[in-house]
Amino acid sequence: MVHLGPKAPAHRKGTFTDVPDVLLAELKSLETQFTVSPDKLREIVAHFINELEKGLSVAGGNIPMIPGWVMDCPTGKEKGDYLAIDLGGTNLRVVLVRLGGNRDFDTTQSKYPLPGYMRTATSEQLWDFIADCLKKFVEEVYPEGCDSELPLGFTFSYPASQNKINEGVLQRWTKGWDINDVEGHDVVPMLQKAIKKVGVPIDVVALINDTTGTLVASMYTDPETIMGLIFGTGVNGAYYEIVKDIPKLQGKLSDDIAPDSPMAINCEYGAFDNELVVLPRTKYDVQIDLESPKPGQQSFEKMNSGYYLGEILRLVLLELAEEKQLIFKGQDLTKLHQAYIMDTSFPARIEEDPFENLSEVYDVFMEVLSIETTVPERKVIRRVCELIGERSARLSVCGIAAICKKRGYTKGHCAADGSVYNKYPDFKVRAAKALRDIFQWKDDEEDPITIVAAEDGSGVGAAVISALTEKRLKQGKSVGLAV
Ligand code: BGC
Numbered sequence: 001m002v003h004l005g006p007k008a009p010a011h012r013k014g015t016f017t018d019v020p021d022v023l024l025a026e027l028k029s030l031e032t033q034f035t036v037s038p039d040k041l042r043e044i045v046a047h048f049i050n051e052l053e054k055g056l057s058v059a060g061g062n063i064p065m066i067p068g069w070v071m072d073c074p075t076g077k078e079k080g081d082y083l084a085i086d087l088g089g090t091n092l093r094v095v096l097v098r099l100g101g102n103r104d105f106d107t108t109q110s111k112y113p114l115p116g117y118m119r120t121a122t123s124e125q126l127w128d129f130i131a132d133c134l135k136k137f138v139e140e141v142y143p144e145g146c147d148s149e150l151p152l153g154f155t156f157s158y159p160a161s162q163n164k165i166n167e168g169v170l171q172r173w174t175k176g177w178d179i180n181d182v183e184g185h186d187v188v189p190m191l192q193k194a195i196k197k198v199g200v201p202i203d204v205v206a207l208i209n210d211t212t213g214t215l216v217a218s219m220y221t222d223p224e225t226i227m228g229l230i231f232g233t234g235v236n237g238a239y240y241e242i243v244k245d246i247p248k249l250q251g252k253l254s255d256d257i258a259p260d261s262p263m264a265i266n267c268e269y270g271a272f273d274n275e276l277v278v279l280p281r282t283k284y285d286v287q288i289d290l291e292s293p294k295p296g297q298q299s300f301e302k303m304n305s306g307y308y309l310g311e312i313l314r315l316v317l318l319e320l321a322e323e324k325q326l327i328f329k330g331q332d333l334t335k336l337h338q339a340y341i342m343d344t345s346f347p348a349r350i351e352e353d354p355f356e357n358l359s360e361v362y363d364v365f366m367e368v369l370s371i372e373t374t375v376p377e378r379k380v381i382r383r384v385c386e387l388i389g390e391r392s393a394r395l396s397v398c399g400i401a402a403i404c405k406k407r408g409y410t411k412g413h414c415a416a417d418g419s420v421y422n423k424y425p426d427f428k429v430r431a432a433k434a435l436r437d438i439f440q441w442k443d444d445e446e447d448p449i450t451i452v453a454a455e456d457g458s459g460v461g462a463a464v465i466s467a468l469t470e471k472r473l474k475q476g477k478s479v480g481l482a483v
Contacts, residue, residue: 016383019376023326027380030316033282034387036394038437040280044395045438047278048402052267056246062274063267067249068212069165069479070264070465071257071472073240074220076103078467083138083202085130086155086210086458089175089233089307090114092130094137095456097463103221105460110137123181127194135198149201151470153462156187157210157234159268164480165469168207174270175234175307176340178293205466209266210417211238213461214454216264218415220464221455225415227403228457231427232418234270234298235305237399239407241265254478269399270301279303284315291339304392306420310342312388317381327377335369342368344420347385351425358382392420393430394437397451401438404449415454422453 016024036044055065079101086093095109112133118126138146158177160168168187173179182190188204195202215228215238227239243249244259273279274296285303288311289295292302302308318336321328328336335341346368353360358378365371365381373381400414420427431451441447455461472479 016376016379019379020326023320023376023380026320026324026326027383030384030387033280034391036280036391036434041394041398041401041434041438044273044278044398045401045405048269048272048398049406051272052269052402052406055267056241056248056265058248060248062271063269064159064161064171064271065246066159066161066209066266066268067246068209068238068264068266069162070208070212070216070468071243071261071477071479072468073262074216074464074468076220076223077101078220078464078471080463080467080470081150082463082466083134083150083152084155084459084462084466085134085152086462087130087157088458092133093458094133095459095462096137096141097459099220099460099463099467105220105463107456107459108141109459110140112136119177119179121179123179123190124194126179126182127190128197130191131194131198131200134195134202135200138200138202146201149203151205151466152202153206153208153213153466154188154191154204155208155210155213155458155462157230157236157458159266159271160187160207160209162207162480165206165465166204167480172294172297174294174298174301175305176293206462206469208458208462208465209236209238209268210457211236212264212266212457213465214415214417214457215239215461216464216468217455217457217459217461218413218452220460222413222415222452224411224413226407226409226412226449227400227414228454228461229400229414229416229421229451230418230457231305231396231416231421233305233307235301235396235399235418236266236268236270237403238264238266239403241407249481252481254482256477267399267403270298270305272300272399274299284312284319287315288312300395304395306344306418306424309344309388309392309420309424310346311340313347313385314339314342316384316388320380327380328371328373331371333371336371344424347388348424350382350385351389353382389424389426390430392424393427394434396420396427397431397434397438400449400451401435409449411448413450413452416451417454417457421451 051063054061055063078099082097084095091111098106159171211228218225229237240262243261320326361378365373
């Protein structure tokens with residue numbers, strides 16, 4: 001008998017008595033492979049703390065720990081109009097943010113779907129596309145034209161090194177992007193050049209990682225915020241480090257940056273444990289990595305981010321169907337053979353099916369894969385989704401716990417955004433439970449560290465960071481390395 005977790009929602013309960021023994025045995029083995037015990041979580045967190053520290057050291061490590069040059073915490077009093085753009089996985093979002101100065105704001109925004117070819121387009125096509133969208137947006141919101149140059153915060157959610165706030169040298173594409181001639185280059189002048197070509201008065205004042213934006217936006221409205229997190233197509237976190245605790249910056253800063261000044265760090269911890277010391281990888285994770293455009297990179301992200309959850313499911317099902325001949329007998333598996341045919345909404349829909357006979361699962365499989373499923377098969381599929389979803393949530397909080405332990409945070413709000421956090425069923429409950437497993441809070445104690453829904457990082461966050469940057473520049477303070 002396969003047991004569901006004690007906190008599984010009522011609709012998940014069900015018996016597996018109609019599932020053949022051989023299939024049950026496979027399921028049992030999958031449970032073992034995908035379950036991350038509290039002890040394992042704590043082991044991962046201990047290694048995570050080392051890697052965070054290594055990333056800040058002169059020698060460096062797997063986790064880049066990129067200083068984001070946001071050296072002030074928002075007070076909530078920041079004011080003014082700012083443009084912000086966010087290059088996401090499927091859309092380009094352009095936002096006009098009006099910061100009210102009283103922890104309040106107003107936004108006007110448009111979304112422009114990225115054409116399908118964009119992930120592998122040429123660099124010029126990418127920047128031209130963004131500049132065209134900006135032009136359209138500015139013409140809409142300022143029909144009479146604008147009388148001064150508009151400051152823009154560019155949220156670029158990829159690992160980009162920054163020697164100053166308005167710079168971002170792309171280290172490597174993640175999340176399936178693969179555009180030539182961008183890696184190793186500063187993306188800000190490329191964007192600025194394309195903007196100049198279309199003739200709109202915009203100045204790119206800051207390049208921001210989505211996690212840093214999330215951190216700052218949430219702090220603008222909630223002073224108890226201690227970090228910004230994204231659980232979406234990719235995974236990552238940002239927090240404020242103290243300058244004197246960042247060895248790799250020592251001797252490289254201007255005098256106006258005090259040793260006890262805060263510095264936002266974009267951890268880029270999707271790259272955690274690329275050396276594979278502690279991550280409990282299954283053979284499916286190994287295969288995903290090998291077949292990805294960047295083997296050996298983003299090892300942590302590949303196990304828990306939204307880009308990969310559907311693909312992990314596909315590989316498990318393919319093995320059960322083809323190699324083991326235990327499900328989908330006599331059916332055409334052509335579509336199941338197509339890599340990345342199932343995005344994360346697929347396991348999410350399966351987990352959400354409220355019907356006893358899992359009729360939604362039946363529909364999903366017919367729609368997406370043209371495969372007919374039996375009730376026992378659907379029970380097994382759902383359980384596999386639960387295992388993948390639960391593992392994702394449990395691994396996801398390891399970064400949170402590591403940052404808290406490193407900085408000595410014993411309470412506070414971890415502001416989270418991203419499709420997995422917002423939409424994947426039970427992610428929040430599972431993540432909260434995993435944090436409890438790590439910290440071992442007393443049963444009668446309320447969670448002192450909680451994951452809360454973030455404010456809009458790539459809109460409001462980018463605007464607040466632009467405002468903080470303008471203020472520093474006006475005060476003659478530095479926003480980058482001393483030259
Ligand atoms: C990127 C990060 C980003 C995260 C969440 C990762 O793949 O490397 O820069 O913050 O995804 O979007």
